[in-house]
Amino acid sequence: MKKQIVTLNINGEDMDLRIAPMDVLADVLRKEAGLTGTKKGCGQGDCGACTVIIDGKAVLSCLTLAIACQGKKITTIEGIADQKTGEMNPIQKAFLNHGAVQCGFCTPGMIMSSYNLLTRNPQPTRADIRRALSGNLCRCTGYLLIFEAVEACAAEGGVL
Amino acid sequence: MNILTPFEYFAPATLDEALELLATKENAKVLAGGTDLMVQLKEKMIHPVNVIDITHVPELNEFKCEEGQGAVLGACTTDAFCEFSEELKAKFPAFAYAAGEIGGPQVREMGTIGGNLANSGPSAETPASLICYRAQLVLASKNGERTIPVEDFITGNRKNCLEAGEIIKTIILPEPAANTFVKYGYVGMRSSMEIDIANMCIRLDVEDGEIKDAMCVMGSVAIKPLISEAVPAALIGTKVGDEEAIKAAAEAAQSEVHPITDVRASAAYRVDVIGALCRRLLRELAAEIN
Numbered sequence A: 001m002k003k004q005i006v007t008l009n010i011n012g013e014d015m016d017l018r019i020a021p022m023d024v025l026a027d028v029l030r031k032e033a034g035l036t037g038t039k040k041g042c043g044q045g046d047c048g049a050c051t052v053i054i055d056g057k058a059v060l061s062c063l064t065l066a067i068a069c070q071g072k073k074i075t076t077i078e079g080i081a082d083q084k085t086g087e088m089n090p091i092q093k094a095f096l097n098h099g100a101v102q103c104g105f106c107t108p109g110m111i112m113s114s115y116n117l118l119t120r121n122p123q124p125t126r127a128d129i130r131r132a133l134s135g136n137l138c139r140c141t142g143y144l145l146i147f148e149a150v151e152a153c154a155a156e157g158g159v160l
Numbered sequence B: 001m002n003i004l005t006p007f008e009y010f011a012p013a014t015l016d017e018a019l020e021l022l023a024t025k026e027n028a029k030v031l032a033g034g035t036d037l038m039v040q041l042k043e044k045m046i047h048p049v050n051v052i053d054i055t056h057v058p059e060l061n062e063f064k065c066e067e068g069q070g071a072v073l074g075a076c077t078t079d080a081f082c083e084f085s086e087e088l089k090a091k092f093p094a095f096a097y098a099a100g101e102i103g104g105p106q107v108r109e110m111g112t113i114g115g116n117l118a119n120s121g122p123s124a125e126t127p128a129s130l131i132c133y134r135a136q137l138v139l140a141s142k143n144g145e146r147t148i149p150v151e152d153f154i155t156g157n158r159k160n161c162l163e164a165g166e167i168i169k170t171i172i173l174p175e176p177a178a179n180t181f182v183k184y185g186y187v188g189m190r191s192s193m194e195i196d197i198a199n200m201c202i203r204l205d206v207e208d209g210e211i212k213d214a215m216c217v218m219g220s221v222a223i224k225p226l227i228s229e230a231v232p233a234a235l236i237g238t239k240v241g242d243e244e245a246i247k248a249a250a251e252a253a254q255s256e257v258h259p260i261t262d263v264r265a266s267a268a269y270r271v272d273v274i275g276a277l278c279r280r281l282l283r284e285l286a287a288e289i290n
Helices: A025-032 A090-097 A107-120 A126-132 A143-155 B015-024 B037-042 B079-084 B086-091 B093-099 B105-110 B113-119 B126-132 B230-235 B243-256 B267-289
Strands: A004-010 A013-019 A051-054 A057-060 A073-075 B008-010 B028-031 B050-053 B071-074 B136-141 B144-149 B154-156 B167-173 B180-187 B198-207 B210-219
Touching: A013 A025, A051 A107, A057 A107, A057 B105, A090 A107, A090 A143, A107 A126, A107 A143, A126 A143, B015 B028, B015 B050, B015 B136, B015 B167, B028 B037, B071 B086, B079 B086, B079 B093, B079 B105, B079 B113, B086 B093, B093 B126, B093 B180, B093 B198, B113 B126, B113 B167, B126 B180, B126 B198, B126 B210, B180 B267, B198 B267, B210 B230, B210 B243, B230 B243, B243 B267
Parallel strands: A004 A073, B008 B050, B028 B050
Antiparallel strands: A004 A013, A051 A057, A051 A073, B071 B167, B136 B144, B136 B167, B180 B198, B198 B210
């Protein structure tokens, strides 16, 4: 199947990318757009490592056809830092400050789910956080520190 | 980087366009969220030449839930929408709860109720509650529309009565009576991102504390949702919360299921779970009603 040039809006920028109909967004982000922050874990929709935000919803880029994202706003882990200064988003800082990162492979997905939660619900309970992150697996067993990082970020003014 | 077998992608903007594509494109699969279809494509379980993405069709995204009018959901209404809808939570709490227990948060933002039904997996979360709420499906093809109850839609393991070129257009939930109470429950290996070992939905129609009518639908214990005959027989005419009736109903449910042993649970454990779910749901219903 021939690739075609498709325009995707990623992190506020329109990018012309070579895409075939069967290319999944996770691959296009990593291989065509050069945005390797988004990780591919299971590739089956089970682990959440590939989580990105499309039109305000945290979704799985490994189960999303890239071609279906035309006209939508895609936000990746690279897009939540300050685009001018490069300063990290408060949720990224909170993960660092609370040691919520071990091997780091689940971290971009965890941060995108946390970011999306705090955008919608700036003062989540522990139960809200657990539920919002229930589709993100950490195999280093670091959940407690992750929950604490999200709580600290909320307490310190949130993500915006 | 590509692990999917090549296909052509279509994103129709209207229902007519979608039905025309379904009628004319050979070996086509419908994409209605993708949380099952994309996995099946990756696993090479299916090999479509054409993929028709119906999620942009406005008619399939409509939602109505007005007072006294039940609810009407376009097939591409997402699981997350149903989970968070205040109107659905108030009127159809067991369905909203079931929708909120599918996969994880990201899966629910992508997955759709029509997709969950059309996938017709034996462990699907939404059919049991939709059957208890007496939901109907409007099926559409280029040749017209027909309406059938959800209980007649699923015919077997990943089998349903959709004909070639036909899709689910709408899910119609009739207004529940004031004396109707419905509860859904499930047991899985973990609390999120699991596939149910067994699930169950029970509806009670109650007058003056007495059960006038009842329905019990069990999932993940047969090739399709199993509608109990023995549980209503054990419950109708008894008082809500009567422990003897609850025990009899649980035994009745267990007598009807003949589940399989698979990676998630043994057949014997599934039978135990069915009894426990039945008792749990009837006690929760009693606490809510009394």
